[in-house]
Amino acid sequence: MTEFSERVESVSISGIREVFEAAGDDAINLGLGQPDFSAPAHAHEAAVEAIRDGRADGYTGNKGMRPLREAIAAKHERDQGIDVSPDDIIATAGGSEALHIALEAHVDAGDEVILPDPGFVSYDALTKLAGGEPVPVPLRDDLTLDPAAVEDAITDDTAAFVVNSPGNPTGAVSPPEDIREFARIADEHDVLCVSDEVYEYTVFDGEFRSPAEFAETDNVVVVNSASKLYSMTGWRLGWVHASSRRIERMLRVHQYIQACASAPAQFAAEAALTGPQDQVSEMTESFRRRRDIVVSGLEDIGLDVPTPGGAFYCMPEVPDGFVEECLERGVIVVPGDAFGEHGDGYARLSYATDEESLREALDVMAEAYDAVA
Numbered sequence: 001m002t003e004f005s006e007r008v009e010s011v012s013i014s015g016i017r018e019v020f021e022a023a024g025d026d027a028i029n030l031g032l033g034q035p036d037f038s039a040p041a042h043a044h045e046a047a048v049e050a051i052r053d054g055r056a057d058g059y060t061g062n063k064g065m066r067p068l069r070e071a072i073a074a075k076h077e078r079d080q081g082i083d084v085s086p087d088d089i090i091a092t093a094g095g096s097e098a099l100h101i102a103l104e105a106h107v108d109a110g111d112e113v114i115l116p117d118p119g120f121v122s123y124d125a126l127t128k129l130a131g132g133e134p135v136p137v138p139l140r141d142d143l144t145l146d147p148a149a150v151e152d153a154i155t156d157d158t159a160a161f162v163v164n165s166p167g168n169p170t171g172a173v174s175p176p177e178d179i180r181e182f183a184r185i186a187d188e189h190d191v192l193c194v195s196d197e198v199y200e201y202t203v204f205d206g207e208f209r210s211p212a213e214f215a216e217t218d219n220v221v222v223v224n225s226a227s228k229l230y231s232m233t234g235w236r237l238g239w240v241h242a243s244s245r246r247i248e249r250m251l252r253v254h255q256y257i258q259a260c261a262s263a264p265a266q267f268a269a270e271a272a273l274t275g276p277q278d279q280v281s282e283m284t285e286s287f288r289r290r291r292d293i294v295v296s297g298l299e300d301i302g303l304d305v306p307t308p309g310g311a312f313y314c315m316p317e318v319p320d321g322f323v324e325e326c327l328e329r330g331v332i333v334v335p336g337d338a339f340g341e342h343g344d345g346y347a348r349l350s351y352a353t354d355e356e357s358l359r360e361a362l363d364v365m366a367e368a369y370d371a372v373a
Contacts, residue, residue: 011125028361030349031332033168033313035231039268040279043230046271047264056263062255064091064239068266071273072239080210088247090254091261095198095225095238097254100126102194102221102240105249107132107159114153114161116145118315118336118343120168120196132159138342142306143170143315147181151189160192163211166199169339169348170315171308173206183214190219198225198238201280204288205309218243229280230272237265287312290351290358297362301369312352323347325368331361
């Protein structure tokens with residue numbers, strides 16, 4: 001009788017999903033990691049026009065449409081000063097597929113991948129599905145990843161390490177000197193740095209920088225997405241850029257599991273990247289206001305919470321039973337250990353919801369804290 005692969009048996013359903021299913025339909029959801037804005041109107045129109053004209057009915061090239069890849073390349077040159085060829089970009093089914101093909105193309109059975117802990121749930125699972133061994137590295141007290149800790153964790157079996165700034169689940173923004181160090185580590189140790197940059201535009205404090213700006217070799221693979229930049233999570237359009245030789249290997253994986261990203265989504269993302277960018281700054285300012293409401297409210301409750309410099313998450317330290325008490329009272333927060341063993345004792349809150357709901361949720365969380373403190 002055919003059983004299941006060891007790879008799939010090594011992963012489980014996301015702890016985030018388990019929390020959602022345990023909550024009622026009318027719960028205030030502070031667990032969902034997606035913006036509560038509509039995608040830009042010009043992105044909607046571009047997709048609709050392409051569908052009406054019959055231009056979105058067929059496959060595109062494996063890498064994606066040339067105009068989209070040119071728009072992505074222009075974006076990276078404009079925002080980061082990085083010279084990226086459109087030929088060295090693959091449009092993917094969201095940032096999730098970009099992460100998947102990056103690890104599949106570079107990780108062999110038994111290879112080690114160094115991960116931030118707590119870190120985004122996909123890093124551990126995708127490493128295992130590629131046959132690799134996750135090596136979790138605990139974060140600093142401010143919830144940033146320490147380059148020295150990454151370097152100390154490197155062994156002869158290390159294939160890659162993952163950097164995520166601004167970070168999920170922490171909201172932490174790594175300082176430029178740390179990002180420069182990650183590039184040095186990748187160069188000097190000849191290991192791959194996978195830089196997850198999907199929250200690039202959502203920065204309140206500090207500065208977004210990419211390891212690709214500083215690397216002297218081709219040991220950096222950049223993952224990004226329209227999902228968080230333009231509130232297009234449902235469109236499933238991301239991308240990966242790297243050197244030509246790395247893109248060619250990732251394309252070998254992409255062409256068989258996906259063939260190409262959704263054509264309507266590609267038209268929409270091209271329009272989002274090349275059209276007016278006003279909504280991006282408006283979203284960032286809205287998230288900044290919500291961040292301040294949530295951090296102030298959590299501190300008033302008595303919780304210790306590092307102030308997040310970006311994204312739309314925060315991770316307060318919470319007492320035992322706090323997450324369960326919140327759920328019972330109708331507020332979804334995610335236990336920190338869903339993001340790794342070093343997340344134990346924390347909870348992740350997403351403030352990608354309206355201010356009224358956030359204030360109501362804070363009142364409920366105060367009751368939950370009083371019940372367990």
